Amino acid sequence: MLLALCIGCATSNAGPLKQVAVIQSYHPQYNWDAQYLQALQDNMGEKCQLTAYSMDTKQLAKSDWPEKAAEIQQSIRHLAPELVIIGDDNAFSLMAESIAGMGIPVVFLGVNGGRAQYPFIDNPLITGVLERPFFVQNIRHMRKVLKRDKHFLILTDDSPTMNNAIGEFFGDARTMVIHGTQVDVLMTNNREQWLHAISSASERGIDAVIVGTHHTIHDHNGQHVSPDTLMNEAWGKAEVPIFSLWDIFVGEHKAAGGFTVSAYQEGVTASRLAMMILNGTPISSIKPLNSLSGHYVYSRKGMQHWNIHLSSLTASQTTFIE
Structure with missing residues (x-):
């Protein structure tokens, strides 16, 4: 059974919350995921309803990844979010192109591959943060x-x-x-x-x-x-x-x-890109960028x-x- 985690479940007096889905390659307890999820909540939680889906690829057999990806994609169709944030290569490689194909903007973080591995990274509905060591x-x-x-x-x-x-x-x-x-x-x-x-x-x-x-x-x-x-x-x-x-x-x-490289800072950068898009900046005008701030x-x-x-x-x- 596919479980979705509502991060923070904030309420707002400024109008309805924007629906944003977060797809993790790993799981919420993994330190990397926990840090960037916290960053997303800290920077988007007051204006967005964040629903997280975990692919659990550190514990799930690789042969089972496509089935889990298909389950999450189906849930995304039902949720119909205004934007999807994808963390790390495993989820990105399996789901980014198909979600963009639904007409939903995709912001990624923690992705180590580039155009050679992911030609679809130039899709006008996809942008994000390429994780690069300093x-x-x-x-x-x-x-x-x-x-x-x-x-x-x-x-x-x-x-x-x-x-x-x-x-x-x-x-x-x-x-x-x-x-x-x-x-x-x-x-x-x-x-x-x-x-x-x-x-x-x-x-x-x-x-x-x-x-x-x-x-x-x-x-x-x-x-x-x-x-x-x-x-x-x-x-x-x-x-x-x-x-x-x-x-x-x-x-x-x-x-x-x-x-x-800091997972929290990667999450901060991704959340800023996401809020720019949700506030009306065309995603096609935002090119993927490398990690901005280490610590x-x-x-x-x-x-x-x-x-x-x-x-x-x-x-x-x-x-x-x-």
């Missing part, structure tokens, strides 16, 4: 907080998400000099190789590791390794600091911190573990965990 900002920031800053490693899984992000920024190169620092890139879905890259970083002259997504990594038996398990192992093996491109990977026994987020225990100190100015702009 490579340059992270390198510049890390050079300020680390005593050794000559050689960094970006370590990610070999997933569509990171292939698109790395390919867009680095092209075919796997090493580059950014602000005077040599930055290498390693993409792998092999647990042993991923962990060895961290445990051997110091002896190879690498001063810090920056992790991207690590959701598609498997062990030598082909068994999937959960991101939390992987990061917990990395924490114990690392002799150099671990930073992150995403805030959801920062915490105790995870990455120490960094200038990160500093740090684990206090991670900072202590790796002896990281922030300037007073950066600390005043930082969200601290623990």
